[in-house]
Amino acid sequence: MEAPRNEFKHRLLAGETLDGLWLSLASPVASEALSLIGFDWLLFDTEHAPVDLGALQPLLQAAAAGPSSAVVRPAWNDKVLIKRALDIGAQTLLIPFVETAEEARAAVAATRYPPQGIRGVAGGTRASRFGLTSDYFEVANDQIAVLVQIETRAALERLEEIAAVPGVDGVFIGPSDLAASMGHLGRTGADEVQSVLRDTAALIRAVGKAPGILATNPTDARRYRDWGYQFVAGAVDLGLLLKGAQATLAEMRKAG
Numbered sequence: 001m002e003a004p005r006n007e008f009k010h011r012l013l014a015g016e017t018l019d020g021l022w023l024s025l026a027s028p029v030a031s032e033a034l035s036l037i038g039f040d041w042l043l044f045d046t047e048h049a050p051v052d053l054g055a056l057q058p059l060l061q062a063a064a065a066g067p068s069s070a071v072v073r074p075a076w077n078d079k080v081l082i083k084r085a086l087d088i089g090a091q092t093l094l095i096p097f098v099e100t101a102e103e104a105r106a107a108v109a110a111t112r113y114p115p116q117g118i119r120g121v122a123g124g125t126r127a128s129r130f131g132l133t134s135d136y137f138e139v140a141n142d143q144i145a146v147l148v149q150i151e152t153r154a155a156l157e158r159l160e161e162i163a164a165v166p167g168v169d170g171v172f173i174g175p176s177d178l179a180a181s182m183g184h185l186g187r188t189g190a191d192e193v194q195s196v197l198r199d200t201a202a203l204i205r206a207v208g209k210a211p212g213i214l215a216t217n218p219t220d221a222r223r224y225r226d227w228g229y230q231f232v233a234g235a236v237d238l239g240l241l242l243k244g245a246q247a248t249l250a251e252m253r254k255a256g
């Protein structure tokens with residue numbers, strides 16, 4: 001049996017635009033159901049969702065029911081969290097709060113086996129199909145995609161050097177944290193923030209890397225795509241659930 005190939009990475013490097021959904025519900029049932037909708041990728045958040053690494057594995061197993069690629073955000077740019085997410089079978093990682101090229105290099109190194117990096121070696125993990133694959137160690141390094149998340153003004157100032165780090169495949173903008181760092185906490189729609197978001201996609205592309213971003217509704221998602229973002233999460237699952245529930249309740253209570 002061959003080791004799994006990273007479809008997200010191959011499609012991203014081929015220049016495809018990839019539509020995603022951000023998952024924070026921490027529910028295997030929701031993960032499985034949403035994997036069947038047709039999104040190109042699903043983001044599994046362990047930074048701001050109540051998901052530890054033990055709970056991540058059932059989410060990834062459930063989402064394997066559908067064709068969407070899994071992207072995992074470790075809680076921090078930490079070599080142990082990264083190693084454990086990879087062992088669980090994540091092939092694409094979104095690394096939060098990268099502010100320097102050095103931090104980006106550390107993130108990439110944490111995802112690679114020696115001699116390219118420092119990832120620890122385990123034989124029977126979900127990543128290698130529990131050791132049943134014949135070629136896991138030969139192909140693993142090349143099948144990992146690293147997306148670094150830029151979410152502060154300081155990181156923006158070093159955007160080009162961060163994006164240029166070998167092994168960084170994409171640069172993802174976190175609008176909420178970036179807005180906060182710019183003095184617009186809770187206001188991603190502020191003109192100054194939107195203007196930076198508009199310019200940043202082109203800067204990332206100029207370095208030859210794929211720009212990505214999180215939107216919380218399809219209107220914003222389309223605008224970001226039009227600005228050049230190549231992988232865009234168009235909503236958060238929890239937000240969709242609440243919006244649907246609120247709309248249903250409002251409809252039910254309409255005067256007959």
Ligand SMILES: O=C(O)C(=O)C[C@H](O)[C@@H](O)CO
Pocket residue numbers: 022024045048151173174175176177178214236
């Ligand atoms: O800065 C951002 O935007 C993010 O990093 C995403 C947030 O963590 C959050 O909105 C995810 O639910």
